[in-house]
Amino acid sequence: MKLYEAWEKTQEMCKTQEEQSALWEQYYSTETEAYKRILTAKEFLLKGTAKELAEKLGLEPVIFAPFADGINTSLETPVDYQSMEEETEIELHILPEKLYYNMMNAKAKWLYSLPEWEDVLSEDKRNEIIRQWREDHQAVSQKVVGRNDPCPCGSGKKYKNCCGKA
Numbered sequence: 001m002k003l004y005e006a007w008e009k010t011q012e013m014c015k016t017q018e019e020q021s022a023l024w025e026q027y028y029s030t031e032t033e034a035y036k037r038i039l040t041a042k043e044f045l046l047k048g049t050a051k052e053l054a055e056k057l058g059l060e061p062v063i064f065a066p067f068a069d070g071i072n073t074s075l076e077t078p079v080d081y082q083s084m085e086e087e088t089e090i091e092l093h094i095l096p097e098k099l100y101y102n103m104m105n106a107k108a109k110w111l112y113s114l115p116e117w118e119d120v121l122s123e124d125k126r127n128e129i130i131r132q133w134r135e136d137h138q139a140v141s142q143k144v145v146g147r148n149d150p151c152p153c154g155s156g157k158k159y160k161n162c163c164g165k166a
Contacts, residue, residue, distance in 0.1 A: 039116035
């Protein structure tokens with residue numbers, strides 16, 4: 001069975017909200033430990049079978065599938081996590097700056113605030129990524145058409161006498 005399918009079945013077996021919460025709490029805990037291992041070792045190129053990489057990161061193979069899903073956008077070359085089986089050979093070439101940005105994007109403060117980041121990215125670099133993330137996610141308001149402005153439909157009439165008629 002494919003690992004991601006097994007993960008989905010695991011989720012489906014959780015019938016109550018409490019069971020689902022417990023599953024996700026366990027997942028986030030093991031995910032955090034896996035990232036701590038990666039950042040501490042500064043090992044950003046991981047090669048092997050899915051089972052070997054899961055063991056190396058302290059994950060169950062079934063938990064490795066959603067981990068691969070989560071890290072996929074931070075890899076040099078994305079992996080096909082949905083068709084992954086235990087013996088599938090994979091290569092995770094992690095881009096640390098992109099990983100930090102994506103952790104911020106996922107609002108995973110428990111991950112991007114790990115102290116292990118201090119030895120991977122300088123404080124200046126992390127602040128630069130934070131500034132870029134904020135800039136990319138800043139709300140920009142659209143210019144509002146005034147009632148005496150030309151109508152945006154191109155009729156040549158004032159907005160109040162065209163599309164803005166009440």
